Amino acid sequence: MFFFPIVCIFVQNTNLKRIKMTKQQIQTELTEIKQLLSTQADKPLNFDEAAKYLSITKSYLYKLCCWKQISYFKPGGKKNFFKKSDLDNWLFRNKVKSNSQLEEEARNNSKGQ
DSSP: OOHHHHHHHHHHHHHHHHHTOOHHHHHHHHHHHHHHHHHHHHSOEEHHHHHHHHTOOHHHHHHHHHTTOSOOBOGGGSOOEEOHHHHHHHHTOSOOOOHHHHHHHHHHHHHHO
16 A cells, blocks of 8 residues: 555656756767667668568568568678568558548549549
8 A cells, every 4th residue: 555655756756856957968979879870771681580470480481572562672692681661661561441441432522523
């Protein structure tokens, strides 16, 4: 029973510390976060990382590469590397629309005629 008030006091103190940050500190931290995210997005994934990212087996990823179903880079002619954006494009292909989206399209098409 005594744990709950202690947690509330800790949370309140933590929130007060956060409020005391200046605009400049917030802007600096935001800039650092943006830089980290941009460098992380540009980092190429190796074969194992790509298979793990897609939640598929390495064998299936190998087949996708052989069938040229997925884009990859092969510098030096040995190892395959992947851009995260290419993996995302492959992952989000063949979208299946919901019934409400199909109904909305049907309504929009019937209005246009």
